[in-house]
Amino acid sequence: MNREETKQLFDEQASEYDQKWVNMAAINDGIYFFLPSIFASLRPNARVLCVGAGTGKELLFLAKQFPSIHFSVVEPSGAMLEICRHRVERGGFTSRCTFHEGFLESFSDDNVHDAATCFLVSHFILDPIARSELFRQIACRMAPGGVLVSADLASDMRSPITDNLLRIWATTMSDSEAGEAAVKKLKHAYSNDVAVLSPDSVISIITNGGFESVTQFYQAGVVHAFFATTPSIVSN
Ligand SMILES: C[S@@+](CC[C@H](N)C(=O)[O-])C[C@H]1O[C@@H](n2cnc3c(N)ncnc32)[C@H](O)[C@@H]1O
Structure with a gap:
């Protein structure tokens, strides 16, 4: 699927997306269960980049768990992002979010983020080099030693x-x-x-995108989740 097809798919599915996956919620919950531990060292006013935030599931979890962190919410599908915005409004934390409708390249490239999430996004990119490029785009928006959590079908x-x-x-x-x-x-x-590639191939793809210590911490069915860090000292 190319980018435009992916965006169109989610524009079309947005209104039913949450209902469609409701019986798989336990799988996401399993990933979220580990997030407080993986992000335990985040400073109270940390900035988290949520890539492919969809309707905002992981965002809502993190906002509740970490009541003072700020989110950069990046989502190419306008329809998915609209639902996300409403949920954030209902949750009362709009002032802690910067929303960007589009792909990551068109979002500010300041390396200000202490952490990032990329849940069920990268498997939509068929070419492994382009898929590593997504991770490179994430890494260059993160501070040295920043923590990424990524989940994919694998x-x-x-x-x-x-x-x-x-x-x-x-x-x-x-x-x-x-x-x-x-x-x-x-x-x-x-x-x-x-x-859908082997977990080892996904680890290589994330590593090629500039992350270190890529560690699989979760599997439920074909969903796999990994955490990784950006290098402590940025090399040019
Ligand atoms: C399966 S949904 C997952 C949404 C959310 N992360 C979750 O776990 O519920 C994938 C989302 O990623 C977005 N997406 C697809 N390709 C993307 C890309 N290259 N960069 C950023 N977001 C992308 C889609 O528009 C869609 O909203």
Whole structure:
């Protein structure tokens, strides 16, 4: 999927997005469970860059958890961002957010962020070099020693183990037992429409984007989550 197709997909899905994924909420909650520990060293008035914030799920969690941090909210889909803005307003923390409708390149490139999140975004970029470039764009907006948390669909699509995983994944998503055809269809989509790669390949992609110590801390089904840091001393 190219950028415009991805943006259009989320513009079209925005109004149903939260309802569509409601039965998978436990998976996101599992990632959020670790965020206070991963971000434990953030200063009280830290700045966090939320890339592909969607309707604002991780943003809401973090805003509640860290009551004085400021967020840069970057989201290319205007429809997703509109829902996010309303949720932020209802949550009463608009003054702590800077919203940017667009991709990261068109957002200020000051390296002022102490942390960043990028949840379920990078697998939409099929080309691994372009995918590393997304992480490079994040890294250059972060202070030295900043902490990134990123989550993506990941699995080695050539492994028979992945077929087992996709069977329970398809069943969980549809709420009824998935047959072979459903598993095959999902496998095709994950190999063509999005880039579902092995966790080691995702770690390499994040590393090539300029992050260090990329560490997988979570897996639920095909969702994998990683944390990483920017180098303490920036080299030019
Ligand atoms: C699957 S949603 C995830 C939203 C949110 N992070 C969550 O976990 O609920 C992916 C979001 O990333 C956005 N997105 C896709 N490609 C992007 C890119 N290259 N840069 C920034 N955001 C992107 C989409 O518009 C969409 O809102």
